[in-house]
Amino acid sequence: MSTHFEIELDKLKNIIEKIGKLAEGQVSESVKKLLQEPEVAEAKSIKKTENKIDKLDIKIDEICQRIFALQQPVASDLRFIMSAMQISNEIERIGDLSISIVKRSKNIKEKHDLIVKFNIADVARQVELITVKTNNCFMTRNENVIGEIFVLNNEIRKNCEDAIHDIINEMKVNSKAVVSGTNLVIILKHLERISEHCTNIAEYVYFMINAKIIKHDKFDDLESED
Secondary structure, three states, X not given: OOOHHHHHHHHHHHHHHHHHHHHHHHHHHHHHHHHOOOOOOOOHHHHHHHHHHXXXXXXXXXXXXXXXXXXXXXXXXXXXXXXXXXXXXXXHHXXXXXXXXXXXXXXXXXXXXXXXXXXHHHHHHHHHHHHHHHHHHHHHOOHHHHHHHHHHHHHHHHHHHHHHHHHHHHHHHOHHHHHHHHHHHHHHHHHHHHXXXXXXXXXXXXXXXXXXXXXXXXXHHHHHHO
16 A cells, blocks of 8 residues: 555656646647747737746645655655656746747737747747657657757757847848847747756756756766766
């Protein structure tokens, strides 16, 4: 029979998986709103999901505090609980950024043409993918997936920088593109931040598995040590 401590840990794991899936859906929905034409983006459903994420984030904190106070966890259990609190915060930020993307998407004229011109759909799809991989790495504790997340994050950062550079150049020669271009730049920065939050989660999962703190740009060095 499972102990109360084991039941609490299972409950925590299940809630993290649930909140991660909700955030994955938030990102997918925001990408859908960004890419759709014309500007019919609405934030009602995504806001409702965000409220669920906020409530689960609070619930995770309460469970972690209860376990710390009553169970005195050690070793891998302690790492899991510490990581759970951090992961929950990262997921909550992903939800906030998804809402901001939807709001910004409503203010972009000739959206479809601009998205094609600056290759933004590919970046958005990459960000969708990294959120899926992030949930997968938490659920499976697969270190290969963690490595894939770090590689993908670097690609997303590079693609965002390239797109922002091109958009700024466009705005310099075409004043009519300033408003839409500015919104697109902000959206790209939000997408980049979502990718960074996913990478942070992967770092916490690595800490849970190996009791080592890493930064994603050092992951290759760490692998070569093994």
